[in-house]
Amino acid sequence: MKRxxxxxxxxxxxxxxxxxxxxxxxxxxxxxxxxxADSITxxxxxxxxxxxxxxxxxxxxxxxxxxxLEISTNLKIVKIALKIKPNFICIVPENRKEITTEGGLNxxxxxxxxxxxxxxxxxxxxxxx
Numbered sequence: 456m457k458r459x460x461x462x463x464x465x466x467x468x469x470x471x472x473x474x475x476x477x478x479x480x481x482x483x484x485x486x487x488x489x490x491x492a493d494s495i496t497x498x499x500x501x502x503x504x505x506x507x508x509x510x511x512x513x514x515x516x517x518x519x520x521x522x523x524l525e526i527s528t529n530l531k532i533v534k535i536a537l538k539i540k541p542n543f544i545c546i547v548p549e550n551r552k553e554i555t556t557e558g559g560l561n562x563x564x565x566x567x568x569x570x571x572x573x574x575x576x577x578x579x580x581x582x583x584x
Contacts, residue, residue, distance in 0.1 A: 458493040460523060464505040467497075471504065480506060484514045494521035494543075499536065501529050501549060508535060515539045528560075528568050537579050544581050546572060 467480040484495045497506045497514060506514075515522050524541035526532045527549040536544055546569060548560045562569065 459491065460494040460496055461487040461492045462496040462498075463487065464496070464498050467506045467510055468504060480510050481513045481517075484517055484520065488517065488520050494523055496523040496525065496545075498525035498547070499532055501527060501532060511535070511541075512539050515541045528565055528572060533572055533575065537575060537581070540579060540581060542581070544576055 463480050463483045466478045466483045470476065470478055470480070480497070487495060495514060497511060499506050499508070499511050511524065514520075515524070521543070522541040523543040523545055524536055524539075525545045525547045526536050528546060529549075546560060560569075
């Protein structure tokens with residue numbers, strides 16, 4: 456079965472750049488769901504340049520919407536992710552100067568930290584992507 460996932464990060468990026476309340480990523484998530492999307496992907500970055508904590512919380516609480524939350528290995532971000540309980544978590548690299556994720560996660564360098572995060576995700580019954 457094929458599924459459609461929609462990444463709405465840059466809707467929040469545009470809102471944040473404008474310093475306004477729109478476009479609203481929560482509205483975008485609901486719109487994408489109504490239009491047939493099977494899931495929404497958002498990235499809760501350490502610098503919050505995309506989705507905010509409040510956005511992530513509200514999007515994860517939308518009924519019957521699967522949410523894939525991208526996070527770094529930063530322990531503060533992991534703690535927030537565990538609290539809001541998305542359906543899926545994808546651990547991604549983050550570099551301060553990149554506009555969007557540009558490279559892969561160094562598994563060898565981050566092996567122990569990733570193992571600890573995965574153990575926490577499993578305990579909360581959050582799937583990894």
